[in-house]
Amino acid sequence: MNNRFDTSAPDSEAKRPRGRPRKTVDERDDGNRRQAVLAAAAQLFRQKGFSATTTRDIAAAAGMQSGSPFYHFKSKEALLFAVMEAGMHTALARQAAAVQAHGHANAPADQQLRQLVQAHFDVLLGPGNDFVPVMLYESRSLPQRERKLVAQLISQYEALWVPVLNGLHASGQLRAPVGLSRLLMLGALNWSVQWFDPQKGSSVNDLVDAAMALFLGPSATTHTLSGDAARPSTE
Amino acid sequence: MNNRFDTSAPDSEAKRPRGRPRKTVDERDDGNRRQAVLAAAAQLFRQKGFSATTTRDIAAAAGMQSGSPFYHFKSKEALLFAVMEAGMHTALARQAAAVQAHGHANAPADQQLRQLVQAHFDVLLGPGNDFVPVMLYESRSLPQRERKLVAQLISQYEALWVPVLNGLHASGQLRAPVGLSRLLMLGALNWSVQWFDPQKGSSVNDLVDAAMALFLGPSATTHTLSGDAARPSTE
DNA sequence: CCTACCGATCGGTAGG
DNA sequence: CCTACCGATCGGTAGG
Numbered sequence A, B: 001m002n003n004r005f006d007t008s009a010p011d012s013e014a015k016r017p018r019g020r021p022r023k024t025v026d027e028r029d030d031g032n033r034r035q036a037v038l039a040a041a042a043q044l045f046r047q048k049g050f051s052a053t054t055t056r057d058i059a060a061a062a063g064m065q066s067g068s069p070f071y072h073f074k075s076k077e078a079l080l081f082a083v084m085e086a087g088m089h090t091a092l093a094r095q096a097a098a099v100q101a102h103g104h105a106n107a108p109a110d111q112q113l114r115q116l117v118q119a120h121f122d123v124l125l126g127p128g129n130d131f132v133p134v135m136l137y138e139s140r141s142l143p144q145r146e147r148k149l150v151a152q153l154i155s156q157y158e159a160l161w162v163p164v165l166n167g168l169h170a171s172g173q174l175r176a177p178v179g180l181s182r183l184l185m186l187g188a189l190n191w192s193v194q195w196f197d198p199q200k201g202s203s204v205n206d207l208v209d210a211a212m213a214l215f216l217g218p219s220a221t222t223h224t225l226s227g228d229a230a231r232p233s234t235e
Numbered sequence C, D: 001c002c003t004a005c006c007g008a009t010c011g012g013t014a015g016g
Helices: A032-048 A055-061 A076-102 A109-125 A131-141 A144-159 A161-170 A178-190 A204-216 B032-048 B055-061 B076-102 B109-125 B131-141 B144-159 B161-170 B178-190 B204-216
Strands: none
Touching (some): A032 A055, A032 A131, A055 A076, A076 A109, A076 A131, A076 A144, A109 A131, A109 A161, A109 A178, A109 A204, A131 A144, A144 A161, A161 A178, A178 A204, A178 B178, A204 B178, A204 B204, B032 B055, B032 B076, B032 B131, B055 B076, B076 B109, B076 B131, B076 B144, B109 B161, B109 B178, B109 B204, B131 B144, B144 B161, B161 B178, B178 B204
16 A cells, blocks of 8 residues: 555645644544545545445444544545546646646647656556546546536646647647547557556557557657748747 | 447347237247337446446336346346447448458558448448447456457457558658557557537537548648559458 | 444245 | 345444
């Protein structure tokens, strides 16, 4: 079990004594244990699915009694939503970092795409990252309202792909329509959680290379030949 | 509810009287009602997931009493396996037809790929086809032994993609490594069950076109230029 | 966060 | 395939 998760945790992790938190009456302790429940839930939801996971399973994995998760979360569904929300926040944060790194506006579109793909795989396949897979494969179990909130976060995430794909389409590096391309590409990436095994041959970097080669085909890496290379930079 | 499923049903569908089957003592009636249970299970498993679906749900959807599905299937898990097996059999049958249609050996590799992609989308997105999506997204709920059987059918299915992809790789139309290409491509296709809506813009044919354009990039449709166009036909 | 508990539901079965 | 039923489990809560 990894305890290296940054999932939307407030900045209060460092100077707390080890072991079970002290029970001085005034302390609400909304950090440590809550995170433990969240992480246990993420792992179990991913492993067995939401419905097949028992709140008792989660409690046990977090080292609590059967009723205790409900001290931290109103319901099992609320827990699921919290997992997904945390997952999307790490995804959005990682993506923002990627965009700043090399996609700083008029960088070559294929370089920008590579950053997005890299970030996507990282957040999907990185160690201890069960949150995003849960979000991808269990949203069916969410109540309508929460499902819409998650859908909004996903839209926000996908929105950053559109200008990059538009650029690639304009320069002829991407032939398929942008909308369907986005859906198909993200599908190819998302499906990797079903089969990827870091100890089984290829690394995440291999995956990035393969995806880029698959999506962009020949003449992806080196060329500035196309006529309309410079679109009016919006910044 | 569609009652147009060919899922591994034996050839005994035609000359039976309409309405509830007669209860003459000698008749085991292993066709009609069993199929009804199977179809109801497929639809519900897909809609709500295996664990969230009740055998009572299935019974009700098939117009039976709560205990009756167990007359046809030993357990809920056996029902799940039956759904998946049926799904894979239609998939394999459809694929075989596709391979015969245009992939008749030394046809252009991209034409062969198009047939495979077309067949895949058909079986995945066709009306009343909940069996394959269930197989794709619920195998986690299968017991080990059955899971391996399903995995074998999947391997059998994927095996037909390999020579086609090898051909495309040899001719330079597919740049990414064949193994990862297969996984990424099938991921792109499989993910479509999550978002595809026939009433929402694009048709299955649009999807096929987009996938082909995405995977093969420029110079996919017309060319016989490569040097090693004729590999020794194995037939 | 634990103890003790409730009402509801679920997969499955006997016996016809 | 129906009737009637069982044992087990589950999400959730009161009350501290």
